[in-house]
Amino acid sequence: MKHCTILLMLLVAFGASAQKFDLAKTPPMGWNSWNTFACNIDEKLIRETAEHMVSSGMRDAGYVYVNIDDCWHGERDSLGFIQPDPVRFPSGMKALADYVHSLGLKLGIYSDAGTKTCAGYPGSRGYEYQDALTYARWGIDYLKYDWCNTDSLNPAEAYKTMRDAIYAAGRPMVLSICEWGDNEPWRWGKEIGHLWRTTGDIHLCWDCELGFGTWSKWGVLNILDKQEGLRKYAGPGHWNDPDMLQVGNGLTAAQDRAHFSLWAMLAAPLMAGNDIRSMSDQTREILTNREVIAINQDELGIQCYRMLSEGQLQVFVKPLANNEVAILFLNRGDTALNLDFDWKKFTVNDGMTGRYHDFNQQTFKLRDLWEKAEAGTTAAPLKKMLPAHDVLMLRLTAM
Amino acid sequence: MKHCTILLMLLVAFGASAQKFDLAKTPPMGWNSWNTFACNIDEKLIRETAEHMVSSGMRDAGYVYVNIDDCWHGERDSLGFIQPDPVRFPSGMKALADYVHSLGLKLGIYSDAGTKTCAGYPGSRGYEYQDALTYARWGIDYLKYDWCNTDSLNPAEAYKTMRDAIYAAGRPMVLSICEWGDNEPWRWGKEIGHLWRTTGDIHLCWDCELGFGTWSKWGVLNILDKQEGLRKYAGPGHWNDPDMLQVGNGLTAAQDRAHFSLWAMLAAPLMAGNDIRSMSDQTREILTNREVIAINQDELGIQCYRMLSEGQLQVFVKPLANNEVAILFLNRGDTALNLDFDWKKFTVNDGMTGRYHDFNQQTFKLRDLWEKAEAGTTAAPLKKMLPAHDVLMLRLTAM
Numbered sequence: 045m046k047h048c049t050i051l052l053m054l055l056v057a058f059g060a061s062a063q064k065f066d067l068a069k070t071p072p073m074g075w076n077s078w079n080t081f082a083c084n085i086d087e088k089l090i091r092e093t094a095e096h097m098v099s100s101g102m103r104d105a106g107y108v109y110v111n112i113d114d115c116w117h118g119e120r121d122s123l124g125f126i127q128p129d130p131v132r133f134p135s136g137m138k139a140l141a142d143y144v145h146s147l148g149l150k151l152g153i154y155s156d157a158g159t160k161t162c163a164g165y166p167g168s169r170g171y172e173y174q175d176a177l178t179y180a181r182w183g184i185d186y187l188k189y190d191w192c193n194t195d196s197l198n199p200a201e202a203y204k205t206m207r208d209a210i211y212a213a214g215r216p217m218v219l220s221i222c223e224w225g226d227n228e229p230w231r232w233g234k235e236i237g238h239l240w241r242t243t244g245d246i247h248l249c250w251d252c253e254l255g256f257g258t259w260s261k262w263g264v265l266n267i268l269d270k271q272e273g274l275r276k277y278a279g280p281g282h283w284n285d286p287d288m289l290q291v292g293n294g295l296t297a298a299q300d301r302a303h304f305s306l307w308a309m310l311a312a313p314l315m316a317g318n319d320i321r322s323m324s325d326q327t328r329e330i331l332t333n334r335e336v337i338a339i340n341q342d343e344l345g346i347q348c349y350r351m352l353s354e355g356q357l358q359v360f361v362k363p364l365a366n367n368e369v370a371i372l373f374l375n376r377g378d379t380a381l382n383l384d385f386d387w388k389k390f391t392v393n394d395g396m397t398g399r400y401h402d403f404n405q406q407t408f409k410l411r412d413l414w415e416k417a418e419a420g421t422t423a424a425p426l427k428k429m430l431p432a433h434d435v436l437m438l439r440l441t442a443m
Numbered sequence: 444m445k446h447c448t449i450l451l452m453l454l455v456a457f458g459a460s461a462q463k464f465d466l467a468k469t470p471p472m473g474w475n476s477w478n479t480f481a482c483n484i485d486e487k488l489i490r491e492t493a494e495h496m497v498s499s500g501m502r503d504a505g506y507v508y509v510n511i512d513d514c515w516h517g518e519r520d521s522l523g524f525i526q527p528d529p530v531r532f533p534s535g536m537k538a539l540a541d542y543v544h545s546l547g548l549k550l551g552i553y554s555d556a557g558t559k560t561c562a563g564y565p566g567s568r569g570y571e572y573q574d575a576l577t578y579a580r581w582g583i584d585y586l587k588y589d590w591c592n593t594d595s596l597n598p599a600e601a602y603k604t605m606r607d608a609i610y611a612a613g614r615p616m617v618l619s620i621c622e623w624g625d626n627e628p629w630r631w632g633k634e635i636g637h638l639w640r641t642t643g644d645i646h647l648c649w650d651c652e653l654g655f656g657t658w659s660k661w662g663v664l665n666i667l668d669k670q671e672g673l674r675k676y677a678g679p680g681h682w683n684d685p686d687m688l689q690v691g692n693g694l695t696a697a698q699d700r701a702h703f704s705l706w707a708m709l710a711a712p713l714m715a716g717n718d719i720r721s722m723s724d725q726t727r728e729i730l731t732n733r734e735v736i737a738i739n740q741d742e743l744g745i746q747c748y749r750m751l752s753e754g755q756l757q758v759f760v761k762p763l764a765n766n767e768v769a770i771l772f773l774n775r776g777d778t779a780l781n782l783d784f785d786w787k788k789f790t791v792n793d794g795m796t797g798r799y800h801d802f803n804q805q806t807f808k809l810r811d812l813w814e815k816a817e818a819g820t821t822a823a824p825l826k827k828m829l830p831a832h833d834v835l836m837l838r839l840t841a842m
Contacts, residue, residue, distance in 0.1 A: 124572045170572045174570075177522070198597045201594055
């Protein structure tokens with residue numbers, strides 16, 4: 045009887061996965077227009093961004109989705125089919141998708157479960173099947189589906205309607221549940237979408253003055269702290285989404301590194317939110333650090349847990365495939381701190397996954413993923429100066 | 444301040460009414476295919492029924508809606524637009540609507556807020572705007588919108604989506620909220636639809652063995668008793684719907700009279716549910732009793748209240764325009780009873796409407812609406828034998 049139940053659960057899990065076109069087995073990576081451009085978008089920006097995704101090395105580092113956020117919309121035609129803004133997207137979405145695809149990239153679009161999008165453009169409520177069919181015909185690969193102007197809709201049901209509309213349209217699309225966390229999408233999102241937001245929008249700040257709930261100003265640390273308790277909901281095909289990246293938009297270099305490293309550790313979708321066309325070498329180097337990206341894209345898809353929180357220091361652990369481990373040391377404080385970390389006093393002991401490593405029994409060699417250099421082993425205590433708002437990110441491989 | 448509030452309420456009421464195309468100012472009247480034919484429907488049945496609505500005098504008595512219930516559906520086309528079953532409705536819905544309109548009647552159709560209708564045909568979930576547009580293009584005048592296969596949709600929001608889709612389609616349609624009462628549609632239906640069901644489906648019985656909730660077998664008396672407390676929610680443009688009529692389907696003549704009289708008193712939509720093509724003279728005479736219908740269609744649109752419940756006798760009062768009153772004596776029991784009703788001991792005292800008549804101060808003449816004859820006045824006690832399951836229905840006019 046018990047075996048039957050487990051078999052049934054496996055079948056259900058497999059069915060659901062196949063149903064979702066088996067997308068996003070690792071956290072999706074790409075770019076989104078909102079953080080830098082908000083409503084100032086047009087097809088020229090999207091085309092140029094796509095071109096620079098290739099020339100900058102972003103594509104080859106894994107960033108394949110080029111995602112148009114709010115404000116692309118024109119009006120619905122007489123049959124109710126949505127049209128792009130004819131001034132901003134005069135060539136139409138199909139041509140844009142064809143071009144983006146020709147560069148080896150994928151195109152994402154945005155809509156909303158309510159009557160209007162957050163910026164006031166036509167929402168998909170009551171038009172779900174028409175909209176999904178339209179996106180499929182255009183060649184869209186990814187839908188970010190927002191939650192403005194939804195009155196008292198049941199969130200899980202509203203997202204299920206769009207999921208089923210996408211299935212009916214027949215084209216594989218990643219479905220990004222942009223519900224902001226108020227209705228705990230981690231509890232119901234797994235069978236519906238591939239990722240779900242956990243907070244309100246990210247703002248360009250390290251540690252923001254918080255406001256009220258969804259409408260708070262969420263900075264890097266605020267979002268980080270909100271991930272507590274959510275890791276068990278994430279895994280291949282269904283991810284917690286701490287929102288898009290602010291890397292390159294004005295944080296300090298240390299903060300950008302920390303932000304990117306944390307998102308990698310969180311197994312978060314990595315959606316660049318900067319102007320790819322004009323990014324600095326420093327920004328490009330952060331976003332395309334393949335060793336950090338590899339931590340994010342590890343095939344096990346396990347979100348990190350916090351091993352230690354002591355004063356301004358926090359230490360995060362992410363179990364990786366092949367018994368490797370990523371460990372991140374974060375200095376949350378405004379002053380440098382001197383790390384003196386005796387591995388022997390700690391164990392990797394992850395109740396969720398059963399992963400256990402005792403540094404007294406086994407020695408790991410360390411690789412510093414930002415220095416891109418070997419950094420000793422766990423046999424000796426780790427001693428290092430960690431600047432304010434910076435991180436030390438290590439990959440541990442058993443010797 | 445108080446006057447401003449009242450003015451504002453009037454403006455709001457007027458706005459809402461105008462928004463709903465100002466339909467169903469009195470309870471809608473017509474015919475529906477379900478009670479007799481269930482899924483055994485086709486365009487021939489609808490056309491013949493429409494013809495007999497005219498020849499039988501039903502139309503001229505006020506029954507203008509010819510409503511197709513579940514099972515008319517074919518499949519959706521490649522753009523998602525629903526088609527009628529090509530075998531059952533080979534001429535298409537537009538041609539059928541044109542024919543029905545040519546007879547001075549209106550055509551109603553059926554859909555469902557969920558993924559499938561109750562009989563398993565395509566539901567409108569996620570297709571609301573397309574479906575409303577399709578109905579409008581066909582020339583549909585009335586939509587019965589059911590509640591099967593709705594998972595955890597929020598009912599008010601699901602019906603609002605279809606309401607807004609109908610508004611967008613631009614053709615006036617009565618919206619019948621067929622939610623069965625579990626989510627108390629009387630609390631939210633007024634601004635959304637023109638009528639809402641209060642119970643599960645009516646069955647062909649006087650007093651059924653009840654089951655569980657929605658899936659109970661609801662007979663005439665069971666539905667009657669469920670109206671307790673609901674009258675305050677009804678009025679012009681927004682009606683409690685105790686479901687369609689079973690008159691002519693197999694109840695006794697007394698029960699048919701009582702059922703019809705009660706629905707008239709309840710200001711209920713009067714939707715015949717029998718085979719109009721072959722109805723008996725007795726059935727036709729009940730359904731087309733213009734004096735009873737006039738009580739139902741009274742312009743004030745006030746649902747009756749129960750003045751008295753004593754043993755097997757119940758007495759219902761419906762305030763009418765021009766200070767007239769309808770009073771119904773119902774014998775719920777299985778044996779005849781001898782009415783001996785001393786008007787002087789009772790007052791019409793309706794707290795909801797403020798209507799007050801003291802029979803000691805004012806005498807009314809009585810008209811028996813089934814005998815179609817004068818029946819004395821309220822000056823003397825009413826003495827009459829009332830057979831089992833039968834009614835005495837009086838119209839009172841001040842002398």
